[in-house]
Amino acid sequence: MAVLRRLSLRDFRNYIELDISLEPGRIVISGNNGQGKSNMLEAVAYLGSLGSFRGAPPEALIRAGQPSAVIRADVVSGDRELLIEAELVRGRPNRIQINKQKLGRARDLLGIMPVTVFGPDDLELIKGGPGVRRRYLDDLLVQLHPRNDKVRTDVDKILKQRNALLRSAGGRATPDVDATLNVWNAKLAEAGEALGRARQALVTALQPRVNAAYAALAGEGHPVSLVYEPDWLGLGLFSELERVRSDELRRGTTLVGPHRDELEVGLAQMPARTHASQGEQRTLSLALRIAGHHEVGDVVGTSPVLLLDDVFSELDQGRATSLLSLLEADQTMVTTAAGSPPVDGPIQHLVVEAGSVASRNTR
Amino acid sequence: MASVYTPAVQALIDELGRLPGVGPKSAQRIAFHLVKLPEVDALRLADAISDAKAKVRFCEVCFNVSDEVRCEICSDDRRETNVICVVEEPRDIVAVERTREYRGRYHVLQGAINPIEGIGPDQLRVKELLDRLRDHSVTEVILCTNPNIEGEATAMYLARLLEPAGITVTRIASGLPVGGDLEYADEVTLGRALEGRRSVDVS
Numbered sequence: 001m002a003v004l005r006r007l008s009l010r011d012f013r014n015y016i017e018l019d020i021s022l023e024p025g026r027i028v029i030s031g032n033n034g035q036g037k038s039n040m041l042e043a044v045a046y047l048g049s050l051g052s053f054r055g056a057p058p059e060a061l062i063r064a065g066q067p068s069a070v071i072r073a074d075v076v077s078g079d080r081e082l083l084i085e086a087e088l089v090r091g092r093p094n095r096i097q098i099n100k101q102k103l104g105r106a107r108d109l110l111g112i113m114p115v116t117v118f119g120p121d122d123l124e125l126i127k128g129g130p131g132v133r134r135r136y137l138d139d140l141l142v143q144l145h146p147r148n149d150k151v152r153t154d155v156d157k158i159l160k161q162r163n164a165l166l167r168s169a170g171g172r173a174t175p176d177v178d179a180t181l182n183v184w185n186a187k188l189a190e191a192g193e194a195l196g197r198a199r200q201a202l203v204t205a206l207q208p209r210v211n212a213a214y215a216a217l218a219g220e221g222h223p224v225s226l227v228y229e230p231d232w233l234g235l236g237l238f239s240e241l242e243r244v245r246s247d248e249l250r251r252g253t254t255l256v257g258p259h260r261d262e263l264e265v266g267l268a269q270m271p272a273r274t275h276a277s278q279g280e281q282r283t284l285s286l287a288l289r290i291a292g293h294h295e296v297g298d299v300v301g302t303s304p305v306l307l308l309d310d311v312f313s314e315l316d317q318g319r320a321t322s323l324l325s326l327l328e329a330d331q332t333m334v335t336t337a338a339g340s341p342p343v344d345g346p347i348q349h350l351v352v353e354a355g356s357v358a359s360r361n362t363r
Numbered sequence: 364m365a366s367v368y369t370p371a372v373q374a375l376i377d378e379l380g381r382l383p384g385v386g387p388k389s390a391q392r393i394a395f396h397l398v399k400l401p402e403v404d405a406l407r408l409a410d411a412i413s414d415a416k417a418k419v420r421f422c423e424v425c426f427n428v429s430d431e432v433r434c435e436i437c438s439d440d441r442r443e444t445n446v447i448c449v450v451e452e453p454r455d456i457v458a459v460e461r462t463r464e465y466r467g468r469y470h471v472l473q474g475a476i477n478p479i480e481g482i483g484p485d486q487l488r489v490k491e492l493l494d495r496l497r498d499h500s501v502t503e504v505i506l507c508t509n510p511n512i513e514g515e516a517t518a519m520y521l522a523r524l525l526e527p528a529g530i531t532v533t534r535i536a537s538g539l540p541v542g543g544d545l546e547y548a549d550e551v552t553l554g555r556a557l558e559g560r561r562s563v564d565v566s
Binding site for chain 1: 477479485519520524550551554
């Protein structure tokens with residue numbers, strides 16, 4: 001289990017200086033809108049994923065008018081005590097240190113302090129386009145195995161090069177274009193199939209977990225199905241790319257591959273995107289996050305820190321209670337603008353007001 | 364937006380900004396540094412540039428940088444002529460030469476296949492490489508392009524082109540730095556090193 005013991009921020013979003021100790025259990029962060037509740041979670045999540053869970057560019061994380069921001073965290077991960085420091089500098093790569101040792105590549109931080117984020121936009125996991133669900137799978141793959149980050153970026157780079165080639169060919173396949181395309185096809189087939197197989201294995205592992213989480217949250221037994229079966233993965237990406245070559249040349253872009261896949265989420269044998277109710281969709285999106293959280297916890301052996309950003313405002317009392325009971329043991333940071341979420345047991349309350357934080361503990 | 368600099372300074376910044384590894388800020392900084400410099404110093408740089416442009420050319424055989432029509436390596440009779448090491452840039456020759464392990468000749472592609480930058484086989488010195496292989500005196504080609512996406516693609520392209528000609532085509536291995544510790548190796552490199560493992564010579 002990963003536990004955040006202490007968090008310090010400098011010039012991160014609206015925080016000029018922040019230095020707080022954190023309890024290992026439930027932490028409720030309250031305050032009015034725009035005071036900095038989500039910003040605090042965003043800082044913690046940055047250490048887990050090297051990005052903003054709100055999709056903000058790195059520059060947006062640095063306080064306006066400042067050259068750099070610093071996130072510093074004391075973390076107990078498994079039996080290791082770590083001081084993780086990240087400095088974000090405008091227009092330059094970020095600098096990461098672990099126990100005062102500089103990391104050669106920022107990527108090496110991935111997997112050191114796993115986090116699971118439940119955000120207000122998670123409904124998009126069900127309602128949004130296929131890209132949202134691909135990103136859900138790929139983010140989990142990186143958490144499960146940092147090496148997957150390389151697979152994913154390789155696929156992106158190859159696709160960019162390949163698309164540039166297809167565009168520049170202007171619809172004509174000269175022998176030169178053909179020979180070069182053969183090379184990119186082989187490269188894309190290799191990297192793409194590695195990604196596709198990894199996604200497929202992940203979906204198989206998630207399936208029972210999503211079902212269990214949905215049943216526990218909804219209190220009823222509609223079966224959830226996850227289907228990820230791209231045709232090209234069965235037929236072989238290389239031969240599929242050969243098959244669509246003339247189409248691709250005409251349209252100037254890559255038409256098959258992992259960048260066009262769909263993870264179909266079904267509820268009671270119907271596509272959840274179009275057939276489930278708003279409440280069911282919300283519950284399904286939570287079930288996907290919980291399943292991912294448990295999968296990472298079991299496979300990596302370190303249960304991620306949970307960050308719940310404004311999730312309870314949309315849930316009824318019953319679902320809110322069962323969500324928290326499913327996530328029992330782990331350190332959980334919850335933001336809320338409205339009243340307190342239904343949490344019992346010891347709680348650390350953090351009250352955020354204009355980038356400063358007051359802490360008190362209750363039982 | 365109108366330029367805030369005088370045209371001469373703006374032109375200097377624009378030119379510097381075209382150099383590899385120089386962004387707009389650095390270009391501006393270097394430009395103002397140059398403007399401030401005593402005239403002799405600035406002209407020495409200008410002379411060095413025009414001198415280099417006038418004297419340095421590319422070797423007609425391997426396309427390394429050279430003062431002569433043929434570079435030192437191509438005109439050195441003691442070097443083996445049956446092996447060619449293919450690299451992307453002249454600076455890669457310097458890197459390989461530092462090993463003192465290699466006694467063959469080179470061929471500089473002057474880049475790697477990179478469609479985003481508009482570079483295909485036609486923009487590289489591929490035809491010239493094929494010309495050099497035509498008389499069958501070369502028995503091995505070592506593909507020494509960078510181990511990144513573009514370098515790997517270039518290596519694969521060349522391998523497919525050369526293999527039917529019956530030439531031995533080899534690719535440099537990727538793996539662990541000598542003298543390093545396994546525990547500090549990143550997973551991708553270690554994975555590649557495992558793929559490229561070989562049996563231990565016990566004789």
